[in-house]
Amino acid sequence: MKREHNAFNLKRISYEKPALAVLAGKHELDLLILLGSYGTRYFQPGRSDIDIAFLPGKELQPDEYLQLIRDLSAFFQYDRLDLIDLRRASGLLKFEIAGKGRVLFQSKPDFFERYRLYCLRYYYDTAKFRTLKKEFFKEQLGALKR
Numbered sequence: 001m002k003r004e005h006n007a008f009n010l011k012r013i014s015y016e017k018p019a020l021a022v023l024a025g026k027h028e029l030d031l032l033i034l035l036g037s038y039g040t041r042y043f044q045p046g047r048s049d050i051d052i053a054f055l056p057g058k059e060l061q062p063d064e065y066l067q068l069i070r071d072l073s074a075f076f077q078y079d080r081l082d083l084i085d086l087r088r089a090s091g092l093l094k095f096e097i098a099g100k101g102r103v104l105f106q107s108k109p110d111f112f113e114r115y116r117l118y119c120l121r122y123y124y125d126t127a128k129f130r131t132l133k134k135e136f137f138k139e140q141l142g143a144l145k146r
Contacts (some may be wrong), residue, residue: 013039013104016075023075024105027068031055031086031112033101049080052104053097055115056087086115092130095123 013020013034024032036051037043052072060068065083073079086094098119103112 017105019075020105023071024107026071027054027060027064028057029054029105030057030107031115032104032106033086033097033112034104035084035097035101036082039102045078046080049082050076050078051082051084053084053086053089053101056085057107059087060085091119091122091126094119098123 020032031054033053034051035053037048038050042048054068065085069081069083072081072083084093084097086097089097098116101112101116106112
């Protein structure tokens, strides 16, 4: 049965959370987070991708990563997936995920909430470095214009 990809899919996903838990357990994931337009009226089947952030309990080998992509593609019955490994994501991307992400799976109750607070704290703690970097680039651009 081909799945439709529209705003009602989040309701369907909530019924299939046990299947996502099995998938997450198979890959030893602590978090699966949905981002972007999937499940909203802005999602365009065939044009949009499905953005999913994941936090593995261990470093995934390349073959394990490919199997995760295959398993998620089979679950969503959609081949345009964009996966984000939260172990490798930038602080800015983690901040975005913490603010806008929708939990598909978490290994423990409130795991995402605790991770979200960590991401927010990290983002604000590193603000001074982003400011310094921005000032440095402005200086470099100014030197190039002269």
